[in-house]
Amino acid sequence: MPRFYCPTSLRCGDLLDLPASAARHVQVLRLQPGDSITLFNGGPGWDERDSEHTQGGEFEASVTRMGRSDVQVKxxxxxxxxxxxxxxxHLAVGMPANERMDWLVEKATELGVASIQPLMTERSVLRLNPERAGKKQAHWQSVAVAACEQCGGNRVPVIHAVMTLAAWIKAQPAQASDQRLLLSLRPGAQSVRAAVKAFADPASAGAHTEAITFLSGPEGGLSPAEEDIALACGFAPVTLGARVLRAETAALAALAALLL
Structure with missing residues (x-):
């Protein structure tokens, strides 16, 4: 059954005009009055908004009217x-170049990431001025919405505004309430598998961690100085092993281990 993100209050029995993006999607699929769809409204920032509008879960709905540019459902x-x-x-990632960031956002959403923080780092190929960065953020948010509609997720991850790594690190609270991991090739870094095992072990100090912030670099990784800053902020180095993976592959491989 087709699924659509509908960022508004949803109540059983209501007649509702779908948002423009969802309406266009319904029309592209050539749905007709009487066809069944699924709606969900747990979108970006859902945990900070009115709980009446963001109850999570999902709703059955049926198309009642198809206009030229609008769609009504019950x-x-x-x-x-x-x-x-x-x-x-929460994934903080040095943005890979070209369309690879789109792909990373899509697949990270499918895996169940809670949020993505795009970062500009010393070795970043992708450099964005404020205007372009805002447009990219909106585009990546729409990619996350589409991925949620496809994969069955009811919580759209927040795609934060682009920041420099230095500014983002500075904004992190000194007392961490989350577990912080840094993808690194440094000697002594524990494996991601060991970190996951620690989260799952009831006797582990990290067993009750509700949130994990995972930091991954761009092509070429973070510089040694940037890693030093992250380590000083409480990030623990972890590794995926001896293979050299592309920036987006490495981030997704680690996310898969942490989330699944």
Missing amino acids: VGAYHAVEREAAHRV
Whole structure:
């Protein structure tokens, strides 16, 4: 059944005009009055908004009218189903170049990431001025919405505004309430597998960690100075092993281990 993100209050029995993006999607699929769809409204920043508008789960709905540029639906039964990971994993990543960031956002959303912080670092190939950065953020947010609609997630990850690594690190609280991991090739870095095992072990100090912040570099990785700053901020170095992976592959491989 087609799924659509609808960032508004949803109540059983309501007649509702779909947002423009969802309406266009319905029209592209050539749906007709009487066809069934699924709606969800747990979108970016959902945990900071009015809980009446963001109850999570999803709703059955049926198309009641197809206009030339608008679509009306009737909201049906509510299902309190959630498909989120046990831990909230927040990805901070040095932006890879070209379309690879789009691909990373899409696949990270499918895996269940809670948020993505795009970063400009010393070795970043992609450099964005403020205007272009704002447009990219909006584009990546739409990529995350589409990925959620496809994969069955009911919580759209927040795509934060682009920041420099230095500014982002400076904004991190001194007392960490999350587990902080840094993808690194430094000697002595523990494996991601060992870190995941520590989260799962009831006897481990990290067993009750609800959130993980995972920092990964761009092409070429973070510079030694940037890694030093992250380590001083409480990040623990982890590694995926001896293979050299592309920036977006490495981030996704680590996310898969942490989330699945």
